[in-house]
Amino acid sequence: MGERKTGVDAVYEEVRARFPAGPPADTTPPVPVPVAPGIRVVALRTPTLPPALHTNVYLVGPDRGPVAVVDPGSPYPDQQAALEQILAPGGVAAVLLTHHHGDHIGGAVALAARFSAPIVAHPQTAALLAGVVDVTTCLDAGESQHGVVAVHTPGHAAGHLCFEAGGATIAGDMVAGLGTILIDPDEGDMAVYIASLEHLLTRPAGAILPAHGPMITDGHAKLREYLAHRRMREERVLGALTAAPQALADLVATAYADTNPAMWRIAERSLLAHLMKLAGEGRAQDTGDGRWSRYSARG
Ligand SMILES: [Zn+2]
Known part of the structure; x- marks a missing residue:
């Protein structure tokens, strides 16, 4: 194939x-x-x-x-x-x-x-x-x-x-x-x-x-x-989010600090899946440029 x-x-x-x-x-x-x-x-x-x-x-x-x-x-x-x-x-x-x-x-x-x-x-x-x-x-x-x-x-x-x-x-x-x-x-x-x-x-x-x-x-x-x-893991992802938007590569280093860095590329996919779940629940937000922050009511 x-x-x-x-x-x-x-x-x-x-x-x-x-x-x-x-x-x-x-x-x-x-x-x-x-x-x-x-x-x-x-x-x-x-x-x-x-x-x-x-x-x-x-x-x-x-x-x-x-x-x-x-x-x-x-x-x-x-x-x-x-x-x-x-x-x-x-x-x-x-x-x-x-x-x-x-x-x-x-x-x-x-x-x-x-x-x-x-x-x-x-x-x-x-x-x-x-x-x-x-x-x-x-x-x-x-x-x-x-x-x-x-x-x-x-x-x-x-x-x-x-x-x-x-x-x-x-x-x-x-x-x-x-x-x-x-x-x-x-x-x-x-x-x-x-x-x-x-x-x-x-x-x-x-x-x-x-x-x-x-x-x-x-x-x-x-x-x-x-x-x-x-x-x-969801708690760690929430804990890594700040009011200032961060890129996935930065968030992964915090939220997956316990994971072999060789696996961070795959962990980023999982991180994104967690972030999308949290966004659906109004607990995280995508700033539109691939960066994520804690949810803020002012959007
Ligand atoms: Zn499969």
Whole structure:
């Protein structure tokens, strides 16, 4: 895929370029591991956000029968071939996508073609992927298909779905077992993301099966931790704002002083997402030249 990347994919690429080249690619073939009743995981190498290097592909269904494959995100031929080999005996009933980002959809078209399987996603994901991936079946909040129930959880991406199955929640990029979740204001919305975390707390989350990193046994505890973390960050962003307008690069140094400066470029995107939420609540204001100040009634 040689096309210019945009949005989150572009930020991921920029952050990867700032990290020194990692160890040579692991050549051990990926192996499926059971994680919940009727769910196995295969971690495939993907162009994702460091420190994560893989996207978890979840296989929902019987060990020896056709399965629903969630987020076959690897664009790399060796990883796609390994996944096809794992799936060949039982076949593929459907390819399910949590959302439209490159590290979740990179192998979807090839896999669907190889097994003549439909590609299933939220209607907004289908629209965002128009011309890239042909989503054949739309799935909306509360609907179930291929053994999963869809929960609409926008915020990281508009059409983001979580899939409940086997007493667990396949969480896509709502929660990470390794690294962080980026809310990029071009594609995401901090207020909406926080509302989606709260919505997941009303569901029987069970274990959370994230797209990156290991499974999280106590899903609700992790969701509460995420909510507390975002509230803490919001307080720091508010604390960094002054009556005098400041540029994002200055605000990030204060509000994200606890974060590795190599990550400040990505933190700036998150900072902006927080500022836009605060502006919506009348607590921060954009001076129109890319600088931000505390809200002042005189505007
Ligand atoms: Zn994503």
